[in-house]
Amino acid sequence: MAAELPTVRWGIIATGLISSWFVKDLMVERTDKRANHIIKAVGSSSQQKGTEFVQKHLSAASPIPVIYGSYEEVYNDPNVDVVYIGTPHAFHKQNCLDAIKHGKHVLCEKAFTINSAEAREVFEAAKEKGVFVMEAMWTRFFPLTRKLLTLLHSEKVIGDVRRVFCDFAMDQKIASLGPESRLKNPALGAGSLLDIGIYSLTWALLCLDTGLGEQAEKPKIAAMQTLIDEIDTTSSALLLYPGRQGVVTCSTLVKGRSPFCRIEGSEGSIEIEGFTSCPQAFTIHKGDNDTKKYEFEKPGMGFFWEADAVALDITAGKTQDNIMPWSETVRVLEIMDEIRRQGGAKFPQDAA
Numbered sequence: 001m002a003a004e005l006p007t008v009r010w011g012i013i014a015t016g017l018i019s020s021w022f023v024k025d026l027m028v029e030r031t032d033k034r035a036n037h038i039i040k041a042v043g044s045s046s047q048q049k050g051t052e053f054v055q056k057h058l059s060a061a062s063p064i065p066v067i068y069g070s071y072e073e074v075y076n077d078p079n080v081d082v083v084y085i086g087t088p089h090a091f092h093k094q095n096c097l098d099a100i101k102h103g104k105h106v107l108c109e110k111a112f113t114i115n116s117a118e119a120r121e122v123f124e125a126a127k128e129k130g131v132f133v134m135e136a137m138w139t140r141f142f143p144l145t146r147k148l149l150t151l152l153h154s155e156k157v158i159g160d161v162r163r164v165f166c167d168f169a170m171d172q173k174i175a176s177l178g179p180e181s182r183l184k185n186p187a188l189g190a191g192s193l194l195d196i197g198i199y200s201l202t203w204a205l206l207c208l209d210t211g212l213g214e215q216a217e218k219p220k221i222a223a224m225q226t227l228i229d230e231i232d233t234t235s236s237a238l239l240l241y242p243g244r245q246g247v248v249t250c251s252t253l254v255k256g257r258s259p260f261c262r263i264e265g266s267e268g269s270i271e272i273e274g275f276t277s278c279p280q281a282f283t284i285h286k287g288d289n290d291t292k293k294y295e296f297e298k299p300g301m302g303f304f305w306e307a308d309a310v311a312l313d314i315t316a317g318k319t320q321d322n323i324m325p326w327s328e329t330v331r332v333l334e335i336m337d338e339i340r341r342q343g344g345a346k347f348p349q350d351a352a
């Protein structure tokens with residue numbers, strides 16, 4: 001069966017936290033897998049970091065990936081089909097452009113870039129080169145998310161959606177971090193909105209509107225941010241659509257609670273539990289004695305679902321994914337640009 005599935009060969013760029021989660025998930029044995037994933041190469045700022053990463057997270061990989069002390073060598077490796085980018089957001093644009101220049105397909109972590117102008121530049125380059133590129137907004141690919149959206153929009157299980165509240169809050173102990181941290185340094189893209197608020201915004205957009213990218217309605221936006229040492233530590237935005245509203249919040253100063261999202265409709269409501277990035281269950285409430293809970297098993301964290309989508313798209317010769325097309329990444333970044341314009345968070349890249 002595995003032999004009949006498409007196979008893609010990955011090159012991993014950077015050896016931080018998210019890269020470790022991603023590679024571990026690619027190795028997970030699971031029954032629903034739709035592609036074979038081979039990690040061919042790992043590129044790091046240093047050979048030693050790369051070696052430690054492979055020893056710690058990929059000792060069970062077969063074959064053991066090649067370790068490079070630079071990203072460039074991964075882009076040049078003819079055995080790599082697709083590059084996974086797990087650097088801080090401030091480097092995503094350049095990492096993507098470099099990988100694309102070498103004809104590699106790309107899966108790049110969220111936030112895809114610092115602002116929408118940077119994202120357009122990357123997609124323009126991908127279009128010219130004819131390669132596949134996708135923002136790694138993994139949450140959209142969870143079976144839970146797909147089921148919820150079908151119930152919400154196709155089956156209209158709670159009637160017409162009127163309001164969505166969504167929050168992502170975690171105490172990141174920002175004050176105790178040094179300037180080398182991507183959570184502290186504006187030059188690395190620090191701030192609550194791009195790091196975690198992007199998930200609250202994603203849920204609100206998905207639940208309030210069936211369209212993606214250019215097909216989506218444009219909400220009016222009212223936003224505020226709390227800045228400490230020039231980085232946004234709390235961001236709140238109201239999205240106004242005709243007849244419906246979204247309340248989108250995030251904070252890096254306090255720990256949030258589950259359920260993290262409530263969707264209210266003309267005939268009931270839905271609460272989503274787990275982490276805003278990594279949902280676990282949702283419950284439909286249609287009356288005091290009419291509730292139904294949907295729970296979803298996961299053999300790992302859930303990064304394999306986006307990885308499968310990438311593999312299938314590349315095998316099919318596509319340059320964009322239907323769930324996370326380029327114009328959707330640009331739309332989310334445009335809304336975050338506007339939230340930051342109103343709220344005050346700025347990055348050096350905005351001036352470029």
Ligand SMILES: NC(=O)c1ccc[n+]([C@@H]2O[C@H](COP(=O)([O-])OP(=O)(O)OC[C@H]3O[C@@H](n4cnc5c(N)ncnc54)[C@H](OP(=O)(O)O)[C@@H]3O)[C@@H](O)[C@H]2O)c1
Nearest residue numbers: 014015016017018019044045049086087088089109110111
């Ligand atoms: N999808 C999710 O749930 C999720 C979760 C966490 C983070 N993320 C995203 O993933 C990206 C990385 O986050 P992370 O938490 O993994 O960060 P991290 O732990 O700080 O790792 C970032 C890695 O990027 C490389 N890097 C290159 N230049 C760097 C520089 N000047 N400063 C720091 N690191 C540099 C380093 O790897 P080398 O030295 O090996 O090159 C470093 O280990 C961010 O865009 C973030 O939003 C996504």
